[in-house]
Amino acid sequence: MTGVRTLPPLVGYALALGDDALILAQRLGEWVSYAPQMEEDIALANIGLDLLGQARTLLSYAGAVEGAGRDEDDLAYLRDDRDFRNVQLVEIPNGDFAVTMARQLIFSAYQYELYTALLDSGDPTLAGLAGKAVKEVDYHRDHATQWVLRLGDGTELSRARMQAGLDQVWPYVDELFDPADAAGLAGVAADPAALRPAWERYVTRVLDEATLRRPEPRWRSRGGRSGLHTEHLGHLLAEMQHLHRSHPGASW
Amino acid sequence: MSSPQAENSTRGWPLWEVFVRARRGLSHQHVGSLHAPDAAMALRNARDVYTRRGEGVSIWVVPSSAIVANSPDEKDRFFDPAVDKVYRHPTFYDVPEGAKHL
Amino acid sequence: MGGGVYGNYDTATAGDSATGAVSEDARRHFDQLIAADQRIEPRDWMPDAYRKTLIRQIAQHAHSEIIGMQPEGNWITRAPSLRRKAILIAKVQDEAGHGLYLYSAAETLGVERDELVDLLLAGRQKYSSIFNYPTLNWADVGAIGWLVDGAAIMNQVPLCRCSYGPYGRAMVRICKEESFHQRQGFEILYTLSHGALAQKEMAQDAVNRFWWPSLMMFGPPDDASSHSAESIAWGIKRFSNDELRQRFVDMTVPQAEVLGLTLPDDDLRWNAERGHYDFGAIDWDEFARVIRGDGPCNAERMRRRRQAHEDGAWVREAAQAYADKHAPRELAEARAS
Numbered sequence: 201m202t203g204v205r206t207l208p209p210l211v212g213y214a215l216a217l218g219d220d221a222l223i224l225a226q227r228l229g230e231w232v233s234y235a236p237q238m239e240e241d242i243a244l245a246n247i248g249l250d251l252l253g254q255a256r257t258l259l260s261y262a263g264a265v266e267g268a269g270r271d272e273d274d275l276a277y278l279r280d281d282r283d284f285r286n287v288q289l290v291e292i293p294n295g296d297f298a299v300t301m302a303r304q305l306i307f308s309a310y311q312y313e314l315y316t317a318l319l320d321s322g323d324p325t326l327a328g329l330a331g332k333a334v335k336e337v338d339y340h341r342d343h344a345t346q347w348v349l350r351l352g353d354g355t356e357l358s359r360a361r362m363q364a365g366l367d368q369v370w371p372y373v374d375e376l377f378d379p380a381d382a383a384g385l386a387g388v389a390a391d392p393a394a395l396r397p398a399w400e401r402y403v404t405r406v407l408d409e410a411t412l413r414r415p416e417p418r419w420r421s422r423g424g425r426s427g428l429h430t431e432h433l434g435h436l437l438a439e440m441q442h443l444h445r446s447h448p449g450a451s452w
Numbered sequence: 453m454s455s456p457q458a459e460n461s462t463r464g465w466p467l468w469e470v471f472v473r474a475r476r477g478l479s480h481q482h483v484g485s486l487h488a489p490d491a492a493m494a495l496r497n498a499r500d501v502y503t504r505r506g507e508g509v510s511i512w513v514v515p516s517s518a519i520v521a522n523s524p525d526e527k528d529r530f531f532d533p534a535v536d537k538v539y540r541h542p543t544f545y546d547v548p549e550g551a552k553h554l
Numbered sequence: 555m556g557g558g559v560y561g562n563y564d565t566a567t568a569g570d571s572a573t574g575a576v577s578e579d580a581r582r583h584f585d586q587l588i589a590a591d592q593r594i595e596p597r598d599w600m601p602d603a604y605r606k607t608l609i610r611q612i613a614q615h616a617h618s619e620i621i622g623m624q625p626e627g628n629w630i631t632r633a634p635s636l637r638r639k640a641i642l643i644a645k646v647q648d649e650a651g652h653g654l655y656l657y658s659a660a661e662t663l664g665v666e667r668d669e670l671v672d673l674l675l676a677g678r679q680k681y682s683s684i685f686n687y688p689t690l691n692w693a694d695v696g697a698i699g700w701l702v703d704g705a706a707i708m709n710q711v712p713l714c715r716c717s718y719g720p721y722g723r724a725m726v727r728i729c730k731e732e733s734f735h736q737r738q739g740f741e742i743l744y745t746l747s748h749g750a751l752a753q754k755e756m757a758q759d760a761v762n763r764f765w766w767p768s769l770m771m772f773g774p775p776d777d778a779s780s781h782s783a784e785s786i787a788w789g790i791k792r793f794s795n796d797e798l799r800q801r802f803v804d805m806t807v808p809q810a811e812v813l814g815l816t817l818p819d820d821d822l823r824w825n826a827e828r829g830h831y832d833f834g835a836i837d838w839d840e841f842a843r844v845i846r847g848d849g850p851c852n853a854e855r856m857r858r859r860r861q862a863h864e865d866g867a868w869v870r871e872a873a874q875a876y877a878d879k880h881a882p883r884e885l886a887e888a889r890a891s
Binding site: 222226229230232233234235236237238239240241242245246248249252253255256259272273276277296297349350351353354355357358361439440442443444447449450451452 | 620623624627630631632633634635636637638639640643644646647650651653654657692742745746749750752753858859861862865866867868869870871872873874875876879880
């Protein structure tokens, strides 16, 4: 199956949010046993678990609303890259700890505004998820902030690497806030563009305090929500999906 | 085994003792220790390491070196004010939690 | 930190280097506590050999938890369902936590965690030999949960009553979490052995590779074990290697039957006279080889741990530098020993 199949708006929306969480959880899973400090192995695993929990709720919901018999695993393991609706930010490689923390800061701060907005969603499942998730991502955002501060305002080396990390992920920021087609989602979805001002205020404060420079990228990412991804997603999915796909119909 | 200062980069991360109050109505219990560079990270690490199952309502972290203790065996010297070094506070458990079920 | 916090380095009160009078009283008190099955706590006088043995045992236990994250973590990105992925991440996270509880217990004896990690990386402290085997298929994750955690529990439950308080308490904490791991491993294998043929074969293959190394986890036979007698006398070790190994076999064989999987031992059979299962000869040469560093994954395990440690140095230094700039008062207090 190539191209993003046309899905009912709510299904597409739940998948988009779910894919964000799923792909980022997958990336964080790669840090296990490799973090800079044992306590950090636990912290990153915690964040990964929270995101995976959000993904499972969202994917299950998408499948239920679609009503075609697809469950969370069918959606996670049997879709091809072109059917994934995550933003490109979450699929790029982890890089070093600075790149990972830069991404965590940007994305957690985005999710914080997203779930705060979804607390008022007219859809009870989304509002319910938001109630739980906003506390989780508040912690994720705080965790990333603590590290960006320490790396930015730590040693000369750490500042250089933290700045480089920000520079690497900043081109993926605009995509988070691109206006989305709101047809059929009035009162249910959060308007991405409306999330930006609060996000800006938070992130700017952190960068300033961390003595970091806000990057001015010369390019920006596009297309994740439409199934147009970086070359990285294919490899990520090949690894993630291989075993499941090798045994069609099997239970685990 | 003696303890020469290890020459590597976490040498500077001090040890903190962690106390958790699992529920309202209980008091804080000593649950262990961890390394962190400062109080903010110590609190967050403690939450991750010692309350992963949502066990904690309130967490205290204290630099291990800040704790002053008696020694249970120094009976006659308990109130001697001439304490010239820091001691760890003894933690007493009557029965280890859950030991019977294991 | 200097280790002074836990009081056991003070030359005035430290073990065998104390004055004769203090040492005799202290020694008697220590022996009384041990005889009465009471707990030794960090501020108590203890023989140097007791402390050394405990440090070695606790540290090696901690290293095992940390190194154990690697073979299991190997399957996080490929877990075949989201539920299994979540359970596996939680399990590996638990293992990191267990390692930290144990390092924390070791530190009450006056060593620093970094020293212990240095000893691990220098090959001077060990970790459980089982983690030198690779996880080659998904069923290995189940086998590790069922067999390896099962063996660990067998070993750990008695340690909850270890004479050294902090170690016993860490073990209580760990045991509470460990039974979840063993059940999950069993469940993985049960699903596989009752699934498609390819899945059943996967499960059987995993058991075939992990059975003997699991038996080796209990250590050398009693007559060849150099540390045991002392450890038992001091209430550090409650049962011998062979006793625990036998208990493990007796517990596990019926479970294998429930799984519908065979154990790769033609000599395994119930002995009514003994009331236990007889089992075949363990290849102690393989065990010795693996312990010595010549196992399938020893080099890789160390390489990865060393790499994580070295690659993370700049991060740890940054945190330290930040703390120096922003929390000088707390840090000064914390370093005051």
